[in-house]
Amino acid sequence: MPMNRKEIITCTINGNPVGVPPGTTILDAASTIGVFIPTMCFQAGLEPTAACRICLVKDEAxxxxxPACAARAEAGMRVxxxxxxxxxxxxFTLELLFSDHVGDCEAPCRLACRAGIDIPLVIRRMVESDLEQAVHALIESAGSADDPCSTCESECEKACRRGRHDAPLSIRHLMRYVWEFGVESGWADSVTPRASSERGKRFRCSMGGLKKGELEEFLKDASPAGRIEPAREPAEGYSNLEARSEASRCLQCDCRKAQTCRLRRHADGYGVRQRAYPPEERSRFxxxxxxxxxxxxxxxxxxGLCVAITEGKREALGLTYIGRGFDVEIGVPFDGTLSAAMATTAAECVGACPTGALAFGQPFETPCSWEAAGQRRL
Amino acid sequence: MNGDEGDPGAFMDRMILESHPYRVLEGLTIAAFALGARSGVLYIRAEYPLAIERMRAAMARMKTKNLLGENILGTEFSLDVRIVEGGGAFVCGEETALLASVEGVRGMPRVRPPFPAERGLWGRPTLINNVETYACVPWILRHGAAAFAALGTRRSKGMKVFSLVGKVLRGGLVEVPMGTTLREVVERIGGGVAPGRVFKAVQIGGPSGGCIPAALADTPIDYESLAEAGAMMGSGGLVVLDDSDCMVDMALYFLRFTQEESCGKCPPCRIGTKRLREILERLCAGRGGLADLVRLEDLSQQVKEASLCGLGKTAPNPVLTTLRYFRDEYEAHAAGRCPAKKCAALVRYSISDACMGCTICAQRCPAGAIEMRPYEQHAIDSSACVRCGTCREVCPVAAVHLEDLRCP
Incomplete structure (x- = not known):
């Protein structure tokens, strides 16, 4: 196409005339007049692939x-x-995606918790040895700085998936430990509890019943130790070491990106029903x-964002599509490891991933203090 | 040149490449000359080794005669042609996926525009046409456009090759002028269906095409009429179906093909075709219900709308056309009956009292579902039977019958 710099393409977006240089995408043209179009597989700086279909707009002409991310504005378009x-x-596209999306947005314990504590997050912070953040997560999600577990009968522990293996996590003791730690340290005073309106009901993807082998999949990374009861007087609760050991038994069966997931955000925005197009059999987690x-x-x-990022940054190994059709998967070539595939781009890939498919876990390689106590490294 | 012929049962391009390589190369050379292109790529699927071999030989001979290569016939015009062998993905017949494949990356379609004519191979303007198109060019140049345009209908000009397969007496490749009716092709050229059978429908256009019922057999074969009937010309596959063919099973067959050949890039095609397939499988297995028909229609429409490339946009066509013309068969399946007695899960075999106890069926049954009882009437154990139909084929007195499983 002859690129005349002075040439301006005129089209309309939602009835408003827009003039842009040739080659401008509809997405960019729309942003010049402040019109927002949702995207998922688009990232500025990368070649748009138009794969996810969430940015579909209609050219009435x-x-x-x-797809607004890839289609260019043309003269006479009425978008x-x-x-x-x-x-x-x-x-429709979102509901299809959810028909093939296996994972829980929220862990069973959190759903059961009357106080609404983000239990898996609190525990994750404990495992990461970041107690200050654990206190923050507890009080923020509970919405109050009062003793969060004073009103219930450990519903969380009844729901805990670990219970199907050996015994549920001692969540009540753990939450109490964190809360008391927060009060004693004074950290609790610096947290602003989230107002209950902010904890409004969100779309929740749910795995339903676990399939054979899925519990084992969750167990892979959890401490194999049995449930720990406080050795001191029960009223005194866990010692530091006990708390950390018990926390490492958590299966981390929630989603690490539950709050930032773009798929979930769109599901909220479009009133998605998870089981609108039920599969004959869901995939195994x-x-x-x-x-x-x-x-x-x-x-x-x-x-394909992670694939494009590893390719663009010239990763030696990188990520790639494997297979075709419904069975297509993103994977590491030649059965390489994830960290080899994203040697320099891990943060970028995890950040770009619109769902919880790619996330950061605990810093497993940092030796944890309770290793000395004879526990398996988490 | 797009020689990635992938429709099941279609072999028009293969015939042309194997039998008329010079026609194709001449057409390609003329096109390159008209455009001022200096390089040409023949994309031929690797499953056609003979076609590739013959195209190679033809190119070598043309080079020695200075009909290809540098300064063709002493002119300024040079054309370098090479062959790229396709890796066996159906989606690479889609032009943007084909171009990606030539570039050595995964064959996945991208959004058009920009069309290949503007930004194609290696980002350069690229003309991409099918084998048949190039093969027509030399003839048109020699005889004039008017002669070509005299063939066919007002809007669809020229001739078209079809691979006539299925339940016809004479199958094979046929070339007919556009506008010939389906009935003429099936009955006059193909000799109709087998005696005692009833011509039911044609599936035209390959896996992305549609089923046109016998009642519409007078539809002329041209782009517009086929599109109106819900089908398409496609590459020219023409499968004739008779009363022993089940339309739900047919739709499932083609959908299974497109579902497996989807590249997996966009969710409507990747997941939508899978869900469609699951519903069809449910119906064929007798586990479906009337609500599934509504689901099929809804899913098909939306997959068509939301998919990125032609594969997804047309994959539901076999479902939509069979639903449109043979809804009664779908309803029968929803009630657990296969009118054509084709769906294995919905039928059973039984032996009538015409049986003379010859034991041949018992000897041949691969599942051991028939007990050998010489000179007595045999019986089939339906729970062990695999519905292969062998007993029915070998019975010398036609005592084996197919019946509905639910209402015998």
């Missing part, structure tokens, strides 16, 4: 849906970025870990 029809198509990177393939939407 041609009466077709076009509508939002109406019932467009919302329906986006919702898997979790692959290497060093600090956690990859859960069943949460991947195959948007």
């Amino acid at each position: 041609a009466n077709t849906f076009v 509508t970025t939002e109406n019932d029809d467009i919302r329906r198509v986006r919702k 898997r979790r692959i870990r290497h060093h600090g990177i956690v990859y859960e393939p069943e949460k991947c939407i195959k948007c």
Whole structure:
């Protein structure tokens, strides 16, 4: 196409005339007049792939849906970025994605907790030996600085998945330990509890019943030790060492990106029903870990961002598509490890991943203090 | 040149490449000359070794005669042609995926525009056409456009090759002028269906095409009429179906193909076709219900709308056309019956009292579902039977019958 710099393409977006240089995408053209179009597989600086279909908009002139991230604005286009029809198509794609999305947005313990504590997050912070953050997570999610466990009968422990293996985590003791630690240290005073309105009901993807082998998949990285009861007087609760050991028994079966997941955010926005297109049989949950990177393939939407990033940054190994059709997967070539695939780009890939498929786990390689106590390294 | 012929049962391009390599190369050379292109790529699927061998030989001979290569026939015009062998992915027949494949990356379609004519191979303007198109060019140049345009209908010009397969007496490749009716092709050229059978429908256009019922057999074969009927010309696959073919099973067959050949890039195609397939499988297994018909229609429409490339946009066509013309068969499946007695899970075999106890069926049954009882009427153990139909084929007195499983 002859690129005349002075040439300006005029089209309309939601009825407003827009003039942009040739080659401008609809997404960029829309942003010049402040019109927001949702995206998932798009990242500025990378070649748009138009894979995820969430940015579909309608060109009324041609009466077709076009992906705003990749389609260029053309003269005479009459683009509508939002109406019932467009919302329906986006919702359709999202519902299809959820029909093949295996994982819980929220762990069973958190759903059971009357105080609404983000239990897995608190425990994760404990495992990371970051008690200050654990206190923050507890009080912030509980919405109050009062003793969070005073009103209930350990519903969380009844729901805990670990209970199906040996015994549930002693969540009550753990939460109490963190809370008391917060009060004694004074950290609790510096936290602003989140107002209850901010803890509104969100879309929640749920795995349903566990399939054969899935509990083992969760157990892979948890401490194999049995449930620890406080050796001191029960009223005094856990010692430091006990608390850390017990925390490391957690299966971490929640989603590490529950708050930042773009798929979930869109699910909220479009009123998605998780089981609108139920599968004959859902896939089996898997979790692959290497060093600090956690990859859960069943949460991947195959948007290709991580593939493009590793390719663009000239990773020696990188990530790639493997297989085709429904069975296509993002994987490491030649059965390499995750950290080898993303030697220099891990942070970028994890940040770009729109779902919880790629996330950072605990810093497993840092020797933890309770190793000396004869516990397996987490 | 797009020689990635992938439709099941289609072999038009293969025939042309194997039998008329010069026609294709001449057409390609003319096109390159008209455009001022200096290099040409023949993308031929690796499953056609003979076609590749013959194209190679033809190219070598043309080079020695200075019909290809540098300064063709002493002119300024040079054309370098090479062959790229496809890796066996159906989606690489889609032009942008094909170009990616030539570049050595994974064959996944991308958004158009920009069309290949603007930004194609290695980012350069690229003309991409099918084998048949190039093969037509020399003839048109020699005889004039008017002669070519005189063939066919007002809007669809020229001739078209079809691979006529399925339940016809004479199958094979046929070339007919556009506008010939389906009935003429099936009955006059193909000799109709086997005696005693009823012509039911044609599946035209390959896995992305549709089923046109016998009642519409007078539809002329041209782009517009086929599109109106819900089908398409496609590459020219033409499968004739008779009353022993089940339309739900047919839809499932083609959908299974497109589902497995989807590249997996966009969710509507990757997941949508899988869900469609699951519903069809459920119906064929007798586990479906009437609600599944609504689900099928809804899913098909939305997959068509939301998919990125032609594969996903057309994959539901076999489902939509069979639903449109043979809804009664779907309803029968939802009630657990296969009218054509084709779906294994919905039928059973039984032996009538015409049986003379010859034991041949018992001897041949691969599942051991028939007990050998010489000179007595045999019986089939339906729970062990695998519905292969062998007993029915070997019975000398036609005593083996197919019946509905639910309402015998």
